[in-house]
Amino acid sequence: MKRQRVLKSVLSVLLVLAMVLATRATALTAFAYNPIAEVMTIADVPADLSGKTIILHSNDVHGAIGRYAYIASVKQNFQKRGAEVILVDSGDFSQGTSYVAQSKGADAVTSMNAAGYDIITIGNHEFDYGQTQLRANIAVGKFKTVCANILDANGNPIFDPNTMYTTKSGLKLGFFGVNTPETQTKSNPVFIKGLTFLSKGDLYACGQKQVDELKAQGADLVICLAHLGVDKEAAREGISSDIFYDHVKGIDFLFDGHSHTVMSAEGKEQMESTGTKLETIGVLVIDDATKKIENSYVLSLDGLQKEVVADAITTNIIKRINAEYDVVFAKSEVNLNGEKAPGNRTQETNMGDLVSEAMLWTVTKDAGSISVDPSHAVAITNGGGLRAPIKAGDVTKKDVNTVLPFGNTVTVVYVTGEQLLEALEASTFCTPDPVGGYPQTTGIKFTINTGKSYAAGPAYPASTYHKPASINRVTIESINDQPFSKTDTYAVVTNNFISDGGDTYYGFSQATEKFDTGIPLDEAVMAYITEELHGNIGSKYAEPRGDQTIK
16 A cells, blocks of 8 residues: 655645655646645555445546556456445546547447446536537436536526435445536537536535535435546645645535646545546545445556456457547657646647647648738647647557547637637636646737736636736747737637637637638648648647747
8 A cells, every 4th residue: 555645736746755765757736735645556455345335436537448448357357256336437438539539528438338337417518529429429428417406597407406316235335416606617618608607606506406405315325426626726726635625515526627627525524536537546435334434545546457348348449440440640759748737738839839830831831721811820739629639650540539529610710809809818817837728729829927927817708717807928920020010800710619718719719800721620620730740740849839938
């Protein structure tokens, strides 16, 4: 058994730890809450689990479907040791790799059915393919879906807010689910139209209502499946899981997701999260006789075998997608940065340069495609939309699709210089802390002065982000090496998520002139690499081009 403290709040400390521990680089998130994880292996688990109910948990699997066979095997293993086992998930299973994106999340549900999930809640990425697709996916799930704080146009939860699970021993476990209000800005606004996401005080009240209802129904323990996270971005808005837990009385345990944290219940908050892509498996042990929580930890995959049925089903999906996507179409001389922080959510990267250049090329390569002079055409994509690295060597369609898994299309919005400046100010409001809306750009040279504070004005409509009351931090030096003007009109080539007002770009949704090319973003990037770069991502992309200055 070992304990590991996950310290991700101060970048400099992280870099030092990375060098000292010589561990492999991983995408990092800045946390306001310092989680601790007790990590065990299967060899540490008692041989006799008779008289125990065990809840196994996953979150943010993000298309790593080949690993579902591990959690299925643990479920069977614990059952053979005498425990009753319940398998739950805290969301974000529909997106992340081509293995689930190609079917718009349907193959994720197929995989979860094979693994034997019992109860789940949804994450923000379950909306990436629209409400109709989400409902179709959930309809074929062999599990119960709970979510209390997402309401339809009539004010009713879109899924059952809670459920009672009675074990064979008679233990009554009440489950309820909550989804991050950040979904309002982290999902395409078109895909969540008509929905209300309860936030802050309304979110706490909603959670308290679920606890009270379940307790009134005789629940011995109340379990929350939350997709809230513990990162600074959520904490700033009062919607992180630890803040939610502290405001809602009577939650006996909270299984979390969203921030990709690895943590177990080591402090006053009884919370657990397993990271991402099933890097660990959450375990909660309940004693049937006393009806009390006995232990919680995260289980390493070390020493685990795959369960054969789930493995066969997921392997068939993987083989099918590989046959289509594992085709080499280009080569790269450089490693393209796919990290979150430091990376695409904190600063200019070579990946951001490549993708934004590809977007601009897609639109401007044909004369007359925009209504302004080409010197007034720029490109912006959100750093949170760049989901993986591309390593030097062969480049496949799957590589590009994994970087850009959302199915976004290339769009153009026409904005004034003043609107462009507002978007950049809003999208770097917390720099150097990471934010999904961080602008990866082409054609814009600008400086972010982190020594100046962000003047937060009113929140954008249906958003957790705030309009800048004044422009304090961002200065645009030039547009395509020409002087910047607040009154000029600029064509911003972007993706439909941003043009519809996603992340920090509400202002773009109000543009009176825009159009959608209908060209999928991943296909635009592949065409750029093939046609403009002649199939070779060369030394030009060894480093970021240097259009952004952070001081």
